[in-house]
Amino acid sequence: MADSQHNLSQQQGWGIRSTDQLTVAVITAMALAAIVASWIYRGGLSGRMIDIDTAEPVTLSFQLDINEAAWPEWTLLPGVGETLAKRIVQHRSERGPFRNHADLLRVSGVGPRTFERIRPYLLPLPDDSDRADQEAVAHQ
Numbered sequence: 001m002a003d004s005q006h007n008l009s010q011q012q013g014w015g016i017r018s019t020d021q022l023t024v025a026v027i028t029a030m031a032l033a034a035i036v037a038s039w040i041y042r043g044g045l046s047g048r049m050i051d052i053d054t055a056e057p058v059t060l061s062f063q064l065d066i067n068e069a070a071w072p073e074w075t076l077l078p079g080v081g082e083t084l085a086k087r088i089v090q091h092r093s094e095r096g097p098f099r100n101h102a103d104l105l106r107v108s109g110v111g112p113r114t115f116e117r118i119r120p121y122l123l124p125l126p127d128d129s130d131r132a133d134q135e136a137v138a139h140q
Contacts, residue, residue, distance in 0.1 A: 062076065062121055063122065063123045064076075064122055064123060065123045066088075066092075066098050066101065066104065066123070066125070067092065067097040067098055067125070069089075070089065071085040071086045071088070071089045072085070073085075074088055074089070077117075077118045078117045078121075079113075079117045079118065080114070080118060083109075084107075084109045084110070084114075087107055087109055088104065088107050088110070091107045098125070099125070100125060101115075101119065101122050101125065102115075104118075
């Protein structure tokens with residue numbers, strides 16, 4: 001009976017003897033030490049553990065045809081939100097195509113500052129002679 005009580009006191013914890021617990025603890029500590037040593041060896045302390053390849057920056061060119069663009073395209077321009085974009089498209093549909101970029105200044109909400117911010121993103125408009133040629137082709 002004394003032996004069974006002695007065995008019960010040795011099996012406290014997770015139901016394994018204290019010598020088995022010590023063995024598991026030593027193996028776990030050795031595995032943890034091996035992981036830390038590997039991390040240090042591979043450059044973990046100096047931040048060389050992860051090498052990230054970075055691509056060269058790419059410059060994208062986005063330009064907008066002011067007489068063809070729908071309002072979602074206008075919202076991609078700096079300083080142009082949904083409301084202003086819809087106002088520009090509505091102005092164009094009510095009063096006809098823009099003859100030049102400066103015609104945008106007639107749209108309520110497009111001031112000189114907004115105009116200068118979006119100007120680099122506007123495609124050049126065709127010359128009047130090009131427009132006459134296009135209209136002649138369209139009427140044939």
